[in-house]
Amino acid sequence: MPRCTVTSHEHRFEYNRTFTEKPNTTTNAAWKELFPEQGGFFKHPDLAANRSTFAVFHQLHCLDGLRHGYWALLDIAASGQGMEGKELPFHASPRHIRHCIDLLRNVLVCQPDLTLEVRDDELGGVTGFGTEHQCINWQELLDWTTQWETYQQRPGAKKRPHGEEGGHQLHE
Numbered sequence: 001m002p003r004c005t006v007t008s009h010e011h012r013f014e015y016n017r018t019f020t021e022k023p024n025t026t027t028n029a030a031w032k033e034l035f036p037e038q039g040g041f042f043k044h045p046d047l048a049a050n051r052s053t054f055a056v057f058h059q060l061h062c063l064d065g066l067r068h069g070y071w072a073l074l075d076i077a078a079s080g081q082g083m084e085g086k087e088l089p090f091h092a093s094p095r096h097i098r099h100c101i102d103l104l105r106n107v108l109v110c111q112p113d114l115t116l117e118v119r120d121d122e123l124g125g126v127t128g129f130g131t132e133h134q135c136i137n138w139q140e141l142l143d144w145t146t147q148w149e150t151y152q153q154r155p156g157a158k159k160r161p162h163g164e165e166g167g168h169q170l171h172e
Contacts, residue, residue: 003047004047004054004141004144004145006136006137006140006141006144007136007137007140008134008135008136008137009134009135009137010132010133010134010135011132011133011134011135012130012131012132012133013128013129013130013131013133014129014130015127015129016030018030019031019067020067022071023067023068023071027067031060031064031067034060034138035057035060035142036057036142036145036146036149037146037149038146038149038150039053039057039149040053040054040057040145040149041053041149041150042145042148042149042150043148043150044148051150054141054145055107056141057145058103059103059104059107062099062100062103062104063100063104065090065091065096065097065100066091066097066100066101068089068091068092069089069091069092069093069096069097070092072088072089072091072092073088073092076088076092113133115131115132115133115134116131117131118131
């Protein structure tokens with residue numbers, strides 16, 4: 001089966017608070033930078049005859065959705081509001097959270113990162129940060145996907161980037 005090939009390199013994981021903080025202009029812009037220009041759906045003559053996306057973009061969408069859901073639920077709890085499940089924002093809905101948790105569980109079991117993380121005796125565990133990992137060249141993946149994105153291949157379709165109304169909607 002044909003594949004998209006990108007190079008890999010050593011990369012040290014470092015904690016970046018921007019990706020964990022409450023949704024705002026800065027944090028949403030950081031997440032948007034992880035996605036191709038039009039959200040990542042593409043057609044390719046050898047890889048994907050039908051409109052498709054790489055699973056990693058769906059997985060990142062889910063992780064960002066969990067971030068949005070976490071902060072929405074924290075705000076609701078802190079304000080003392082009571083809400084029924086169907087009144088919750090989509091990212092905080094039980095259906096979406098369950099979907100994302102199980103998807104990410106499957107991803108981690110399917111393609112585990114086998115980098116060794118040394119126990120920090122002072123912490124009594126590992127943080128996952130400060131260790132070298134073998135990673136793909138993310139910019140190459142973004143560039144390749146952007147080159148084949150399909151928003152311009154569908155009649156009447158418009159550019160809908162991640163984070164904007166209807167952008168990177170993976171639950172079609």
